Amino acid sequence: MRIAVCIKQVPTREWQPRIDDTKRGVREQDASFEMNEPDAYALEEALRLREKHGGEVVACTAGPARASQVLREALARGADRAIHVEDDRLSSVGTDPAVVAGALAEAVRDEKFDLVLTGLQSDDQGAAQTGVILAERLGLPHATIVMEVQVQEPHVRVKRELEGGWFQWVQMPLPALVTIQSGINQLRYATLKGIMGAKKKEIRKVVPTALPASRTSLVSLDVPRKTKQTQMVAGSPADAAKTLVAKLKDEARVIE
Amino acid sequence: MILVVAEQQGGKLHRASWEAVAAAQELAGDRPIAAVILGAGPADAAAALSAAALSAVHVIDSPLVEPYTPDAYVDALVKAIGELRPDYVVLAHTYRTRDFAPKLAARLDRALVSDCVGIRPGSKTTFLRPVFQGKLVAEVAAEGEPPHLVSVQIGAYRGDNAKRGAAPASVTPLHVALDASAIRQKAEEPFQEARQAVDLSQAERIVAVGRGIKAQEHLAVAEKLASVLGAQLAASRPICDSGWLPMERQIGSSGQTVAPKLYVALGISGAIQHVVGMKGSRTIVAINKDADAPIFEIADYGIVGDLFEIVPAMIAELEKR
Numbered sequence: 299m300r301i302a303v304c305i306k307q308v309p310t311r312e313w314q315p316r317i318d319d320t321k322r323g324v325r326e327q328d329a330s331f332e333m334n335e336p337d338a339y340a341l342e343e344a345l346r347l348r349e350k351h352g353g354e355v356v357a358c359t360a361g362p363a364r365a366s367q368v369l370r371e372a373l374a375r376g377a378d379r380a381i382h383v384e385d386d387r388l389s390s391v392g393t394d395p396a397v398v399a400g401a402l403a404e405a406v407r408d409e410k411f412d413l414v415l416t417g418l419q420s421d422d423q424g425a426a427q428t429g430v431i432l433a434e435r436l437g438l439p440h441a442t443i444v445m446e447v448q449v450q451e452p453h454v455r456v457k458r459e460l461e462g463g464w465f466q467w468v469q470m471p472l473p474a475l476v477t478i479q480s481g482i483n484q485l486r487y488a489t490l491k492g493i494m495g496a497k498k499k500e501i502r503k504v505v506p507t508a509l510p511a512s513r514t515s516l517v518s519l520d521v522p523r524k525t526k527q528t529q530m531v532a533g534s535p536a537d538a539a540k541t542l543v544a545k546l547k548d549e550a551r552v553i554e
Numbered sequence: 555m556i557l558v559v560a561e562q563q564g565g566k567l568h569r570a571s572w573e574a575v576a577a578a579q580e581l582a583g584d585r586p587i588a589a590v591i592l593g594a595g596p597a598d599a600a601a602a603l604s605a606a607a608l609s610a611v612h613v614i615d616s617p618l619v620e621p622y623t624p625d626a627y628v629d630a631l632v633k634a635i636g637e638l639r640p641d642y643v644v645l646a647h648t649y650r651t652r653d654f655a656p657k658l659a660a661r662l663d664r665a666l667v668s669d670c671v672g673i674r675p676g677s678k679t680t681f682l683r684p685v686f687q688g689k690l691v692a693e694v695a696a697e698g699e700p701p702h703l704v705s706v707q708i709g710a711y712r713g714d715n716a717k718r719g720a721a722p723a724s725v726t727p728l729h730v731a732l733d734a735s736a737i738r739q740k741a742e743e744p745f746q747e748a749r750q751a752v753d754l755s756q757a758e759r760i761v762a763v764g765r766g767i768k769a770q771e772h773l774a775v776a777e778k779l780a781s782v783l784g785a786q787l788a789a790s791r792p793i794c795d796s797g798w799l800p801m802e803r804q805i806g807s808s809g810q811t812v813a814p815k816l817y818v819a820l821g822i823s824g825a826i827q828h829v830v831g832m833k834g835s836r837t838i839v840a841i842n843k844d845a846d847a848p849i850f851e852i853a854d855y856g857i858v859g860d861l862f863e864i865v866p867a868m869i870a871e872l873e874k875r
Binding site for chain 2: 309311312313314315317324391392394395396399418419421422423424425426427428429430431433434435439440441442443458459460461462463464465466467468469470471479480481511512513514515516517518519520521522523524525526527528529530531532535536538539540542543545546547550552553
């Protein structure tokens with residue numbers, strides 16, 4: 299099995315983005331970055347499939363130079379090699395997922411992977427499009443929001459999560475693309491040996507000559523408007539708790 | 555013309571299809587709105603949908619689109635769009651839409667603006683969508699040739715606000731030649747993992763925990779608060795993924811949808827996947843150390859601080875009563 303895992307580098311969840319003067323970007327200076335969480339689960343699933351069926355796991359990302367950090371991390375966790383589609387235009391807030399998917403497709407097409415895994419969506423832009431468009435651009439069948447992967451060559455059988463606690467098994471011929479839901483497995487973390495070993499592994503850099511046309515454009519960024527009048531309760535923990543409990547009883551009348 | 559892609563399962567119209575109609579009505583201006591629905595004998599769902607103020611409900615009735623597969627849907631909808639030639643295609647951002655809409659947009663080589671929460675109609679219509687876990691809102695325009703595809707977030711529009719027609723819309727079959735050999739997925743019947751032993755939708759009060767609880771042993775403090783409030787304990791997805799609470803206690807798009815009298819969110823940031831499952835709650839209390847957490851935007855009462863200090867103080871206060 300030759301498995302590709304597409305991984306995005308995203309800002310950490312704790313980071314509070316500040317809008318820059320153009321109103322179309324954010325100040326990244328104070329951001330720290332990490333592996334997009336659903337992609338981490340996709341990587342783990344790929345490593346488990348390799349342990350079971352043999353073959354190799356290739357970590358792929360599209361983004362600026364800093365994105366190579368998530369590839370190093372993937373290599374430290376056990377990926378065999380990596381591909382970095384490097385372009386500064388692939389990581390800004392308004393990047394159309396079709397552009398990212400198109401750039402990734404060109405970079406991995408000739409590798410002829412048996413299985414392509416990625417997370418169901420990114421923690422930062424959350425479009426939930428890149429994996430599915432990548433499948434279309436590579437001519438592969440796909441399934442999304444998957445909670446179990448069974449390789450039964452020449453097929454793959456996956457358990458799709460539906461809404462409200464429902465599931466469905468779907469079978470497709472390989473090669474195929476699957477987007478992975480968080481929680482499908484228990485993540486492993488890099489060992490010291492893995493981190494040392496990663497330094498010797500290859501990261502192939504691909505600089506796209508042209509990017510696909512963007513079908514969307516970012517007009518501006520804003521902070522969300524409150525839809526509710528929120529009463530913020532201040533004070534020491536004891537005072538705040540006392541005020542809150544009184545309000546829940548006398549004002550909202552939701553406790554006796 | 556605006557085309558709404560409605561969704562049905564087992565002849566039952568997905569309630570979010572009404573939300574898509576409401577969004578389409580905001581987008582349409584003077585333009586007519588039609589809907590398309592796919593299934594093997596989706597007559598009941600089509601009839602339900604025909605109550606909306608629509609110019610027509612187009613029905614693609616074929617055994618090839620039931621059970622749902624993305625390949626069959628994309629094949630059918632490419633042909634339907636070719637025939638009907640809409641300016642916009644509006645969908646509810648359901649799990650099914652996420653599965654096929656990006657492929658449909660890619661096949662057509664057209665724009666897809668996904669997970670929108672607002673529409674600004676105008677000479678250049680734009681769409682609002684949350685980014686960075688809801689910490690910012692992006693205003694996005696679709697570029698290139700029509701049709702432009704737009705999916706609207708569940709709960710962003712109210713289905714009961716969708717205008718109804720004076721008379722039912724005409725329900726008309728839309729014949730598209732589907733290619734069975736183009737369908738590569740073989741889908742089995744949907745199933746539920748286990749009977750849900752806990753029905754959180756009936757709970758009057760819920761205490762829910764998120765990542766901010768940090769460790770499984772810290773659940774005890776949330777359990778204690780739930781007990782003194784007479785509340786059920788629930789959680790956001792990461793807590794159930796970690797196995798700290800069973801999946802049946804998960805609130806959100808992949809779990810249960812609740813609307814209790816009181817919802818206390820402890821250490822929950824307010825990611826949209828969670829919020830769609832609880833924003834109908836009557837009174838929402840949020841306790842979080844991050845003052846910028848999006849949960850505060852939908853909370854009635856908020857405390858910024860350390861839940862491990864505030865929750866024990868609340869328990870002490872409640873026990874005094």
